[in-house]
Amino acid sequence: MDSSIEEQIRAIEKEILDTQKNKATEHHLGRLKAKLARLRKEVEKRKSHQSAAGRRGFAVKKSGDATVGIIGFPSTGKSTLLNQLTDASSKTGDYDFTTVRIIPGMMRYNGASIQLLDLPGLISGASEGRGRGREIISAVRNVDLLLLLVDATQPAQLDLIDKELYNAGLRLNQKIPDVIVTCKGEGGISVNATVRLSYLNEKIIRAIASEFVINADIIIREDITEDQLIDVFSGNRVYVPAIVVVNKIDLVSSNELKNMLEEIQRERRWGDVIGISAKNGDGLDRLKKKMFSQLRLIRIYMKPVGKKPDYDEPLILRKGDTVGDACRYLHRDFEKNFRYAQVWGCSVKYPGQKVGLDHRLSDGDVLTIFVRH
Numbered sequence: 477m478d479s480s481i482e483e484q485i486r487a488i489e490k491e492i493l494d495t496q497k498n499k500a501t502e503h504h505l506g507r508l509k510a511k512l513a514r515l516r517k518e519v520e521k522r523k524s525h526q527s528a529a530g531r532r533g534f535a536v537k538k539s540g541d542a543t544v545g546i547i548g549f550p551s552t553g554k555s556t557l558l559n560q561l562t563d564a565s566s567k568t569g570d571y572d573f574t575t576v577r578i579i580p581g582m583m584r585y586n587g588a589s590i591q592l593l594d595l596p597g598l599i600s601g602a603s604e605g606r607g608r609g610r611e612i613i614s615a616v617r618n619v620d621l622l623l624l625l626v627d628a629t630q631p632a633q634l635d636l637i638d639k640e641l642y643n644a645g646l647r648l649n650q651k652i653p654d655v656i657v658t659c660k661g662e663g664g665i666s667v668n669a670t671v672r673l674s675y676l677n678e679k680i681i682r683a684i685a686s687e688f689v690i691n692a693d694i695i696i697r698e699d700i701t702e703d704q705l706i707d708v709f710s711g712n713r714v715y716v717p718a719i720v721v722v723n724k725i726d727l728v729s730s731n732e733l734k735n736m737l738e739e740i741q742r743e744r745r746w747g748d749v750i751g752i753s754a755k756n757g758d759g760l761d762r763l764k765k766k767m768f769s770q771l772r773l774i775r776i777y778m779k780p781v782g783k784k785p786d787y788d789e790p791l792i793l794r795k796g797d798t799v800g801d802a803c804r805y806l807h808r809d810f811e812k813n814f815r816y817a818q819v820w821g822c823s824v825k826y827p828g829q830k831v832g833l834d835h836r837l838s839d840g841d842v843l844t845i846f847v848r849h
């Protein structure tokens with residue numbers, strides 16, 4: 477790392493810690509945080525180039541209907557969980573760093589093929605490159621869902637995992653802020669908010685923006701924080717849904733487990749938290765169900781013209797997908813030669829209703845597509 481940038485980062489971090497937050501300092505702190513994010517982005521860019529030149533990363537080809545990563549500290553039971561859920565054979569052991577590469581496996585559930593990736597153990601400092609952390613986090617950026625595996629005897633692991641992923645630009649169980657930034661050649665920075673802002677004012681917005689852009693129109697369409705605004709300008713954030721999975725529940729008392737799960741759930745951002753014993757198989761059915769739901773997968777049963785529906789091999793789509801999406805998934809000619817479709821199920825008002833390409837499908841719908849010959 478360039479020593480001058482490193483020194484700037486340390487100095488800014490110290491100044492942020494030493495500055496008391498109040499109305500008089502919020503504008504200054506906003507600018508400092510934005511500058512810190514910009515410098516860290518520059519460091520990340522340089523390290524990525526060095527890493528690419530110096531060593532190979534973890535490369536796994538995505539397959540199936542969705543990809544789920546299992547991440548956690550060493551010896552939390554990731555390999556055991558993978559082996560229980562899939563046909564993989566990932567090495568297990570009661571010592572750290574058993575897995576030194578990504579092990580894929582395929583889980584079949586509700587007719588869907590869900591690829592699971594057993595990622596090497598994360599350690600503190602991973603976001604800065606320790607323990608091949610940069611390669612691990614790079615792989616995390618490409619999954620559809622993340623399982624944060626925590627040892628029931630060490631619940632503090634969750635905060636450490638969250639910190640490392642956050643510092644690496646991953647935003648768990650968040651959505652992309654509804655902000656539009658349009659850069660322009662001149663005219664400075666203009667700000668327009670279509671909602672009432674609780675955490676920001678125009679002065680703070682301009683201070684943050686000026687660290688990244690010179691001329692731009694900024695439209696803010698939801699009540700966001702300064703950290704979320706900085707994420708928008710940083711532009712390298714990845715938003716990934718996640719499930720907290722507390723493993724080895726057989727090693728703690730029922731009262732300890734109850735208190736632990738309740739404490740985690742009090743932080744709304746984590747949503748549901750699932751306790752399991754990968755070794756004994758406890759809680760795995762509930763975990764599978766939650767994964768399917770979080771991935772927003774739906775099953776569509778195809779009914780060929782004049783025949784019965786195929787309930788054995790459903791077409792797997794995502795919530796919000798349309799008849800057009802189903803056509804494109806099956807074959808491009810289905811969309812090209814499309815006449816109309818018939819649907820039986822929750823998405824229509826009556827059985828066999830005729831619909832077009834833009835009709836949104838629901839889980840369990842039966843679909844027949846009529847094409848021109």
